Amino acid sequence: MRGWLLIGLLIALPASAEVFTYVDAQGNRVFTDQPGLGNAKRVPLAPGNRMSANPTHAIPVIVDKKSDAAPPFHYDMLRVLVPEPDATLRSSAGELIVSITSEPGLQRGHRYRLLLDGKPTAEPGLSPVFALTNVDRGSHNLSVEILDQQGRTVERTANQPFHMLRISLAQKRQVKPCALTDFGQRPECPLKDKPEEEKKPFLKFF
Template sequence: MKRWLLIFSLATLPITAMAEVYTYIDKQGNRVFTDQPGHGNAKRVPLATSNRMTANPTGAAPVTAAEKTAEPAPFRYDMLRVLVPEPDATLRSSAGELIVSVTSEPGLQRGHRYRLLLDGKATAEPGPSPVFALSNIDRGSHNLSVEILDAQGRTVERTANQPFHMLRISLAQKRQVKPCALTDYGQRPECPLKDKPPEEKNPFFRFF
């Protein structure tokens, strides 16, 4: 009984008091633990170091899985592409005009908007219309792409660059293809009134 009382007493001692613990066999053959090394056959008992930490050192309450609010997955479109013009199309316009049409599958979702990019730059403010009218496009090769933006202005989908080629025919070239008749002056852009030749007078009235 005394043996177990001593063990219990040692177990309840502070860590500093248990810095050295000894054990020996008494006359009755019992194993005894003590903090006094005075007994002839007492041996020191090695103690394992203890690294005690508070369960929550920051003091913050642990976040449970139920408290974590997972953000909904962003909506994904199955298809988004430029319908008109077709890839690598060659267009002819003296004013550099172009009508662009886009489509998506499924259709544009609530709060989403289309934005057309010409050579990487937005052509206008995003909107719900899938048709864009462009003008004064420089002659040469260009790239079109279209984006779908959500209500926060984040890009949901974007197409790859689609090339096209703009040929701007000059007024002189148009006059060469189709010469101006007298009735065309003032009616066709390539036939301005200032270029209209003077009308020949009737020979009958030459002597008057």
């Protein structure tokens, strides 16, 4: 009971008031805010945790400002048009033309970059058409990237396979043997291999 009285008294008193205690004639412990009653002794109180409504030394709260940087641009579609996926190409010099497209079109400051087997084929540029030469025979992968002004990748396609068949000289001769008019004109038909032309018989006229 005394504990509840103490708690009630402490709540009721203002934060700056002092509390005193003494034992009365009946042996009861008495708490009061009057220091002159009996042999009252001051009760040490822990500092309160009340805060002023308008603190003068409050630490300012810093609110992070939202970044003004625009979100990265997103292309709805980016793909290789030519050659088609898994296409087989025939070229003795390993040549092919690669055409790409994007939706929407290339944005300002962006560049296309073509990758052959994961390696750039040339410097990034604005043209969606790339000419490749001397591609090794066999299977390869094409992919295309769109880079921003800082050289960061904005979009990239998945690898698209194709197969290059480079026709050898022997295969060319099998497909189209050298004719007499081809010797000296086609690399696989040197003049030294040109057969002698048949001599026309001399016709005597009477």
